[in-house]
Amino acid sequence: MEAYLDNSATTRCTEAVREVVVRTMMEDYGNPSSKHMKGVEAERYLREARETIAKTLKVHEKEIYFTSGATESNNWALIGAAMANQRAGKHLITTAVEHAAVLLPLHYLEEQGFRVTYLPVDERGHISLKDLEEALDDDTILVSMMYVNNEVGAIEPVAEAAKLIKKRNPKILFHVDGVQAYGKLPVYPKKLEIDMLSVSAHKIHGPKGIGFLYINDKVKIHPLLLGGGQQKGMRSGTDNVPGAAGMAQAAKEAYEHLEEHTAHLLKLKATMMEGLAKLPSVVIHSEEGSKSAPHIVSAAFPGVRSEVLLHALEERGIYVSAGSACSSNKKLPVSAVLKELHLRQELLESTLRFSFSAYTTEEEITYCLATLNELLPVLRRYARH
Numbered sequence: 001m002e003a004y005l006d007n008s009a010t011t012r013c014t015e016a017v018r019e020v021v022v023r024t025m026m027e028d029y030g031n032p033s034s035k036h037m038k039g040v041e042a043e044r045y046l047r048e049a050r051e052t053i054a055k056t057l058k059v060h061e062k063e064i065y066f067t068s069g070a071t072e073s074n075n076w077a078l079i080g081a082a083m084a085n086q087r088a089g090k091h092l093i094t095t096a097v098e099h100a101a102v103l104l105p106l107h108y109l110e111e112q113g114f115r116v117t118y119l120p121v122d123e124r125g126h127i128s129l130k131d132l133e134e135a136l137d138d139d140t141i142l143v144s145m146m147y148v149n150n151e152v153g154a155i156e157p158v159a160e161a162a163k164l165i166k167k168r169n170p171k172i173l174f175h176v177d178g179v180q181a182y183g184k185l186p187v188y189p190k191k192l193e194i195d196m197l198s199v200s201a202h203k204i205h206g207p208k209g210i211g212f213l214y215i216n217d218k219v220k221i222h223p224l225l226l227g228g229g230q231q232k233g234m235r236s237g238t239d240n241v242p243g244a245a246g247m248a249q250a251a252k253e254a255y256e257h258l259e260e261h262t263a264h265l266l267k268l269k270a271t272m273m274e275g276l277a278k279l280p281s282v283v284i285h286s287e288e289g290s291k292s293a294p295h296i297v298s299a300a301f302p303g304v305r306s307e308v309l310l311h312a313l314e315e316r317g318i319y320v321s322a323g324s325a326c327s328s329n330k331k332l333p334v335s336a337v338l339k340e341l342h343l344r345q346e347l348l349e350s351t352l353r354f355s356f357s358a359y360t361t362e363e364e365i366t367y368c369l370a371t372l373n374e375l376l377p378v379l380r381r382y383a384r385h
């Protein structure tokens with residue numbers, strides 16, 4: 001038996017995604033910038049992909065820009081917007097638990113003379129709106145906040161944060177890293193007053209190496225990639241037609257079945273949390289309810305190092321993450337995000353993340369729980385000697 005419980009790291013493509021990706025690579029493979037029929041055909045795939053994605057967000061298709069994934073989207077949103085708006089101010093705000101694809105561009109901006117405030121979080125991973133309100137000042141030009149934390153599944157108060165930000169100054173830009181939310185929750189940037197939203201396709205059963213950045217038409221932003229002038233000169237580079245078509249197909253499937261998928265994920269999560277709670281000495285970091293994502297359960301297994309447990313599970317065909325798999329920084333023994341939750345060292349070193357997709361089955365969860373039940377006493381005994 002196999003249980004792939006690492007869907008926040010990446011997901012398997014659906015059959016329909018594979019079909020459209022292969023078709024745009026093998027048959028309709030033109031360059032959308034070419035003037036002949038093959039180009040026009042490829043251009044149609046791009047246009048339709050933009051329309052499909054725009055519809056899922058209830059925004060205009062001209063506000064969708066294809067990128068190579070959320071890392072590029074985040075870099076572009078932060079650096080491009082900071083550079084374009086620096087005359088208005090040099091202060092940026094974010095949370096202490098962002099993905100490296102937000103934190104590192106912000107560190108770069110600090111080196112360029114910007115000032116960044118990192119909002120702390122509570123033990124569940126949530127920021128405090130009061131802290132945000134106090135951090136906003138006359139020099140603030142941009143706030144960047146993740147919608148769902150990729151390691152513990154905390155849902156940040158994006159709607160309330162937007163209200164505070166816009167009340168203080170409607171010109172302050174609000175960027176949201178929506179990677180772990182898009183396709184799992186309804187995300188409507190206009191309603192939520194989100195100016196820029198980053199998304200990656202491979203987290204929603206689309207291909208890797210493609211994503212998008214939603215940019216509200218009114219936002220002033222510089223392009224980062226200069227070249228052939230594709231995408232209205234805002235993001236040069238030959239358009240990734242197979243990627244865009246595959247991502248749109250994945251988005252369509254995710255949003256057509258959103259309620260049904262969410263209900264399924266919540267059931268899986270409940271089974272996982274109940275099962276974990278029955279195991280001796282397990283500390284669950286994630287919570288149930290509206291402040292936590294339906295597809296992520298993070299828990300610590302004191303007495304066993306995460307890596308040891310991860311590999312023991314792997315031997316039984318169960319795939320999970322220690323913290324987050326999105327960072328390839330092998331030198332970091334424990335996750336920087338978990339440290340921000342102020343967990344004691346023993347918990348930091350023994351945490352695993354289990355993440356589900358709409359295609360995860362109850363059997364996979366039950367198999368994982370039964371295997372944990374079997375492995376934990378053995379590994380704990382071994383660790384003590």
Ligand code: PLP
Pocket residue numbers: 008009068069070071072099101146148149150177179180200201202211326
């Ligand atoms: N932001 C979050 C919250 C993520 O979970 C990830 C995952 O890898 C990223 C950004 C980066 O996405 P990608 O590696 O597809 O560029």
